[in-house]
Every structure is written in structure tokens, then in C-alpha cells.
Amino acid sequence: MARPVTVDGGRIRKRNVARILEAAEGVFAESGFRGATTAAIAARAGLPKANLHYYFRTKKALYRAVLDNILELWLGAFDQIRPERDPAEALGDYIAAKIYWSRTRPNASKVFANEVLHGAPILGGFLARELRARVEEKAAILRRWMAQGRMRPVDPVHLVFAIWAMTQHYADFEVQVRAVLGRGRLGEADYAAAAGTITALVLDGCGIARTGKAPSRGAARS
Amino acid sequence: MARPVTVDGGRIRKRNVARILEAAEGVFAESGFRGATTAAIAARAGLPKANLHYYFRTKKALYRAVLDNILELWLGAFDQIRPERDPAEALGDYIAAKIYWSRTRPNASKVFANEVLHGAPILGGFLARELRARVEEKAAILRRWMAQGRMRPVDPVHLVFAIWAMTQHYADFEVQVRAVLGRGRLGEADYAAAAGTITALVLDGCGIARTGKAPSRGAARS
DNA sequence: GTCTATATATGGATAGAC
DNA sequence: GTCTATCCATATATAGAC
Numbered sequence A, B: 001m002a003r004p005v006t007v008d009g010g011r012i013r014k015r016n017v018a019r020i021l022e023a024a025e026g027v028f029a030e031s032g033f034r035g036a037t038t039a040a041i042a043a044r045a046g047l048p049k050a051n052l053h054y055y056f057r058t059k060k061a062l063y064r065a066v067l068d069n070i071l072e073l074w075l076g077a078f079d080q081i082r083p084e085r086d087p088a089e090a091l092g093d094y095i096a097a098k099i100y101w102s103r104t105r106p107n108a109s110k111v112f113a114n115e116v117l118h119g120a121p122i123l124g125g126f127l128a129r130e131l132r133a134r135v136e137e138k139a140a141i142l143r144r145w146m147a148q149g150r151m152r153p154v155d156p157v158h159l160v161f162a163i164w165a166m167t168q169h170y171a172d173f174e175v176q177v178r179a180v181l182g183r184g185r186l187g188e189a190d191y192a193a194a195a196g197t198i199t200a201l202v203l204d205g206c207g208i209a210r211t212g213k214a215p216s217r218g219a220a221r222s
Numbered sequence C: 001g002t003c004t005a006t007a008t009a010t011g012g013a014t015a016g017a018c
Numbered sequence D: 001g002t003c004t005a006t007c008c009a010t011a012t013a014t015a016g017a018c
Helices: A011-035 A038-045 A049-055 A059-078 A087-104 A106-117 A124-147 A156-172 A174-181 A188-205 B011-035 B038-045 B049-055 B059-078 B087-104 B106-117 B124-147 B156-172 B174-181 B188-205
Strands: none
Touching: A011 A038, A011 A049, A011 A059, A011 A106, A011 B011, A038 A049, A038 A059, A059 A087, A059 A106, A059 A124, A087 A106, A087 A156, A087 A188, A106 A156, A106 B106, A106 B156, A124 A156, A124 B174, A156 A174, A156 A188, A156 B106, A156 B156, A156 B174, A156 B188, A174 B124, A174 B156, A188 B156, A188 B188, B011 B038, B011 B049, B011 B059, B011 B106, B038 B049, B038 B059, B059 B087, B059 B106, B059 B124, B087 B106, B087 B156, B087 B188, B106 B156, B124 B156, B156 B174, B156 B188
């Protein structure tokens, strides 16, 4: 148990852990922490239930591991906002990155939303420390841009809340968005319309003339 | 069982049902449908568990009743948007009404968010029929205002999504908002800042000059 | 490392006395 | 209408053979 004796350096372990994490993200997204069953996660991962418990002793430990993956995405996207950038481009790329993740990793967004919705029992500390610090850091950049007259003064923290809310809405409330739009599935055009509307609201709200230029390369990657 | 024989016309029943519904909204908001236990709901309502099952035979039936109450609020607020109104006032009052409900009925928002987040198993039909129709009705009003040059052309449905997302964020993600703002509890000033930021984004995004006038009376009521 | 069988706990729902 | 006691299903977690 303590140390793997196989020569492959835990190749099987790596593959199984990855499968379990992906399956768990899906099941936690669909059913929430309480509603998710280890049996359902194991079935989706293609493993017997006892095997899942071999890799993650408790359901809670597995849940924590899933959340850890998600936080990386969230904090990574935030770094589109850097002091040396043009405000309009930085904000536009940040919105594009968030919409990109809502589209490609909707389950990650849903698991996070569910966690926060129910009081952030696991992530409470992260929100109050790491996230708060990162928001303050980005808010300071926005305030500097405002002081330099490069954007209209708005409350920078509430602006960040607005961007989070509007972009993640397309993942978290996807069922409602599809129902209201009458779509079986959201397509390229729908996400483009969403990003366009959100970008227009944010840039106009900040008094920044839109350039019509496409988001810069790599916007969705880092 | 079939008909109440008491002379008070079911006064006790009315009181108990109301207590149960309020308790259920709170517990469903905190724990989700699956995480909520009938024991917890009964305890919060101050009744023994079996008594709860006397009024609502199944947990699902109780959940449906809670959702029904919530839909009334949602559709009611929507009626701030009427063709004869001034676009800026109508949108401003709609935002004010939604923020008012996020503040005063956060649990209602959370239960709804949880339902949609997990695929709207109960409300799917409502979203595809009633809600879709209501959004189309309001989108038509917005399109008419745009055609009359009273507001800049934007995608009206995505604009509605944006307003929903930004306003309900303060109820659904309240824990995160509090953590990032470093507040133990959100106060009057926080909601005012939220409404101000959201209104600025929406009105500027629609190219409508802000009047500085306070939201009209009754904005939060109907 | 894998998997069958099972111990154990929790929670929805009801029977039946009052 | 109220409430105690209980049935029964479900689900987490583990024991122990392979």
C-alpha cells in the first residue's frame, strides 16, 4: 500500500486517478456533493466502486481534489488583467477567457457554483484569503487605469462580480439559456453572441471605445 | 382525512403549511434538494417529522410547492418592462426589483439556482414554455424601443440573461461576495453599490443617458 | 492493484396509538 | 391533527479473497 512496486512508476494509477477525477467532476456537476454517489462516479469512470475508494479514501477527499483542479482555471484566467496592458484589450480578453471556460469546462463551473451556493463549506478559506487577495490586486490595477483617465470610474470589485456572473451564467444556467433560446445545444454563434453582449456592456460601462478588433491570441489559454 | 372537520376552516393547517414552506425554502437553499432532509426541515419548522409528512406526503411534493412560490416572484418582477414606459426607467426598475428580491429573499434565489444548476428536473417544462414565452414578450418590447431609436441595438435576450446573472449573483454567490468584500454581512451600502454598478453597465451598454433620478416607487413590489 | 460481499449509517416514509 | 416507533431503501466505506 505504502509504495507502488510496479516498474511503470504508477502509470495505471495516473490513468485511473485522471479517469476518476473527470467522472467525479461530471457527477458532482449534475448532482451536487450530496446527490453524487460514489457508485455513479465509479460507473462513469469504468471502475468498480471499491477501486475508487482505493484511490480516494472518502468522497470528500475526491471532492476536494476536483475543486483544486477548478481553482487553477479560475485564477489563471484572471491574469489577463495586467497593468501594462490596454484596459479594453485586457477586459475583453478576460471576458473571452471566462466564456471559453464556461463553454469547454461547464462542469468545472457548475461544481464551483454548487460549492459556493451552499455556503462554500470547503472553499470558504480560499475565498476569504487567496481569492480576496487576487481580486484586490486586480482592483488596484483597474483603479490605476481609472486614475490615469484610461477608463471611467466604476466600482472595480463590483465590476469583477458582474463579469464573473455574466460569463459563468452560460455554464451554470445552461439549461435555462438553452430553454429560453430554444436550442438543443448551445453552438459557436450563441457563445459569440454572449461574449459580444457582455463585452459591449462592460466596455461601454467603463467608457472605453470598442476597437472591433478580435480578442488577442491566447486569450483563452492562460 | 378527506375534509377538515374543525370549525376554524383550517387555521392550524394554514399556519403549519406556511411554517413548513418557509423552513423548507431555507433548508433546500442551504443543502440542495438531495442534501436537505425532512428531519431538518421539520426541526426548523418546529414540528415532528411525521407531521410534516402529513401535510406534504413526499419531499418532492414539498419541493415543488417551494418552487411554485419562487416562480411568482420571478415573473412578477419582469413586468417592470412594459411598452409604454421609458426604457431607462423600466430597465432601472427591473434591476432594482431583482436586487430587492436577491436581498430580501436570497433563499428563493438559491433554491431556483440549485434547481437549474442541476438540470432543472422539475422546472424544465416551465423554462421551455412559460419562461421562454415571457422572455420573448419582453424581448419584443426591447426590440421596438431599439427600432424607435430609444436605445442602442443589443441582443435583447442576452441582455436579459446579463441582468439575471448580475442581480441574482448577490444572492446565489453571497458567501463569495462577502468573502471578497471582507464583510460579515452585506448591508444597505453594498446592495446600493451593486445596483449602481449593474444599472450603469446596462444603461450605458444600451446607450441610454442616466437621469440620476431614483428608481420609481413600487419598483420592488410588482 | 482489483473486485465481491457486506457491515453500518442515514433518511424517506408510514403504521397506529392518542 | 399530532407524534412515537419502526420499516426499508440507499449509499458510504471496508474486509478480505484473488
